[in-house]
Amino acid sequence: MKIKNICCIGAGYVGGPTMAVIAQKCPHIKVTVVDVNAARIAAWNDDDLDKLPVFEPGLDKVVEEARGRNLFFSTYVDQAIDEADMIFISVNTPTKTYGKGKGMAADLKYIELCARQIASVSKTNKIVVEKSTLPVRTASAIKNILDHTGNGVEFQILSNPEFLAEGTAIEDLLAPDRVLIGGDMSDKGKQAIQALVDIYANWVPQERILTTNVWSSELSKLTANAFLAQRVSSINSLSVLCEKTGADVNEVAKAIGMDSRIGSKFLKSSVGFGGSCFQKDILNLVYIAKTYGLNEVADYWEQVIIMNDYQKNRFSNNIVSTLYNTVSGKKITFLGWAFKKDTNDTRESAAIQVADNLLNEQAHIAVYDPKVVEERMYADLDYLNTRSEEENRNLLKVKADPYEACKDSHAVAVLTEWDAFKAYDWQRIYDNMLKPAFVFDGRGILDTQKLEDIGFVCYSIGKG
Numbered sequence: 225m226k227i228k229n230i231c232c233i234g235a236g237y238v239g240g241p242t243m244a245v246i247a248q249k250c251p252h253i254k255v256t257v258v259d260v261n262a263a264r265i266a267a268w269n270d271d272d273l274d275k276l277p278v279f280e281p282g283l284d285k286v287v288e289e290a291r292g293r294n295l296f297f298s299t300y301v302d303q304a305i306d307e308a309d310m311i312f313i314s315v316n317t318p319t320k321t322y323g324k325g326k327g328m329a330a331d332l333k334y335i336e337l338c339a340r341q342i343a344s345v346s347k348t349n350k351i352v353v354e355k356s357t358l359p360v361r362t363a364s365a366i367k368n369i370l371d372h373t374g375n376g377v378e379f380q381i382l383s384n385p386e387f388l389a390e391g392t393a394i395e396d397l398l399a400p401d402r403v404l405i406g407g408d409m410s411d412k413g414k415q416a417i418q419a420l421v422d423i424y425a426n427w428v429p430q431e432r433i434l435t436t437n438v439w440s441s442e443l444s445k446l447t448a449n450a451f452l453a454q455r456v457s458s459i460n461s462l463s464v465l466c467e468k469t470g471a472d473v474n475e476v477a478k479a480i481g482m483d484s485r486i487g488s489k490f491l492k493s494s495v496g497f498g499g500s501c502f503q504k505d506i507l508n509l510v511y512i513a514k515t516y517g518l519n520e521v522a523d524y525w526e527q528v529i530i531m532n533d534y535q536k537n538r539f540s541n542n543i544v545s546t547l548y549n550t551v552s553g554k555k556i557t558f559l560g561w562a563f564k565k566d567t568n569d570t571r572e573s574a575a576i577q578v579a580d581n582l583l584n585e586q587a588h589i590a591v592y593d594p595k596v597v598e599e600r601m602y603a604d605l606d607y608l609n610t611r612s613e614e615e616n617r618n619l620l621k622v623k624a625d626p627y628e629a630c631k632d633s634h635a636v637a638v639l640t641e642w643d644a645f646k647a648y649d650w651q652r653i654y655d656n657m658l659k660p661a662f663v664f665d666g667r668g669i670l671d672t673q674k675l676e677d678i679g680f681v682c683y684s685i686g687k688g
């Protein structure tokens with residue numbers, strides 16, 4: 225089966241970049257990305273590539289090459305479904321905020337809506353690919369909905385989890401460690417798997433394309449994110465011990481990372497991990513384990529989240545205690561709001577929790593982030609419902625210039641590891657701050673020795 229026409233439902237951080245790369249690498253396939261959010265689609269179609277809704281290094285070039293050739297962004301969801309041989313579902317699957325499984329289970333309402341829409345529109349056989357991170361056995365739920373349309377159309381469901389990391393999405397998509405495709409082991413299932421293998425084989429070496437049953441594929445995605453987040457929580461749990469004992473967490477990380485069995489990646493101690501996946505996927509894993517009565521398994525993984533919350537709160541507590549136990553009315557500057565560098569995504573960013581804690585202590589916060597827009601920051605705070613929208617806007621100010629943001633503040637806190645922060649004129653920042661001037665480096669990216677020579681009082685995570 226040769227695929228000629230792909231539709232992707234959901235034009236977000238996953239759907240947009242993934243489809244742009246598929247279109248770039250497969251000029252013979254028409255790829256249409258659809259979304260119910262008309263403003264988002266308009267931004268994807270904007271002639272000014274700086275206005276793309278997702279900031280990713282290199283994405284603009286890929287979109288420029290493929291858009292209008294075989295890559296299209298549209299709000300006509302039904303039409304794109306109807307025309308497609310293969311449909312990717314890349315809609316959001318946030319943690320449930322209501323009812324059974326509240327705060328833990330994945331909210332599948334957007335997925336279910338997609339399945340129902342595909343069921344009602346389709347007139348020809350289709351392969352449906354789960355791209356969003358989903359709890360194990362979601363594919364069978366989708367299949368159930370699709371198989372009961374009564375109009376004789378046949379659907380094959382594949383699981384093809386996305387492993388791209390934001391900020392390096394294009395690199396990850398162009399040269400993935402592996403592509404995972406889960407499907408039904410029947411003859412028709414195998415044909416569907418092969419159709420998707422053939423698409424990736426246009427640029428990914430065959431030995432990097434793994435095929436499994438659907439449930440292994442779904443569970444692998446949750447497991448990969450749980451293991452990665454666990455490494456960050458493991459090193460963060462030691463950062464506090466380093467601070468107490470006089471050890472340096474970066475030295476410890478280097479020493480253990482050189483053991484090839486441990487490996488050097490994902491050992492950077494930080495103010496806490498964020499992003500749309502880690503917390504959500506672990507909570508999902510915990511919920512699934514609990515559903516099967518596996519409480520020890522659930523508790524084991526939940527500890528990764530508990531450690532992450534501890535790390536975020538520890539950082540803000542440290543700011544308060546260092547500033548003589550009160551930050552009331554004091555100006556504190558945040559460098560960075562995104563959950564990591566090279567993205568404009570702020571979902572679950574540590575900055576949000578740290579800001580909330582400090583605002584509860586009546587601090588005044590000024591924020592500078594190179595890519596996150598002001599409305600996003602206020603939306604993140606408003607979503608917490610801790611204080612009124614008016615209070616959030618009065619207490620937190622967003623600045624377009626980092627030096628202006630730091631002027632007259634008592635302390636600077638680094639919340640995102642943007643490279644540009646390292647190259648700032650720190651002498652100039654110091655000269656315009658109130659004294660004593662403090663720096664709290666939540667990412668361990670600054671040269672604290674240099675800063676101390678200037679006159680700053682420094683705290684760097686995990687340094688005794």
Ligand code: UDX
Pocket residue numbers: 386387388389390391449452456489490491492493494495496497498499500501502563564
């Ligand atoms: C993650 C997975 O890496 C990716 O494979 C999956 O598809 C989606 O989830 P992402 O959330 O985009 O990707 O970013 P990632 O690079 O994994 O970072 C997650 C968080 O962990 C960030 O807040 C980052 O700053 C933090 N982190 C990462 C650390 O604090 N220390 C590290 O050593 C690595």
Ligand code: ADP
Pocket residue numbers: 233234235236237238239258259260261264301314315316317334337338356500
């Ligand atoms: P992710 O990081 O998983 O890509 P995003 O929130 O960035 O998540 O993107 C998901 C996109 O899916 C959003 O733009 C949202 O509007 C879109 N979406 C959700 N449900 C539907 C639906 N039923 N039909 C079309 N688009 C949808």
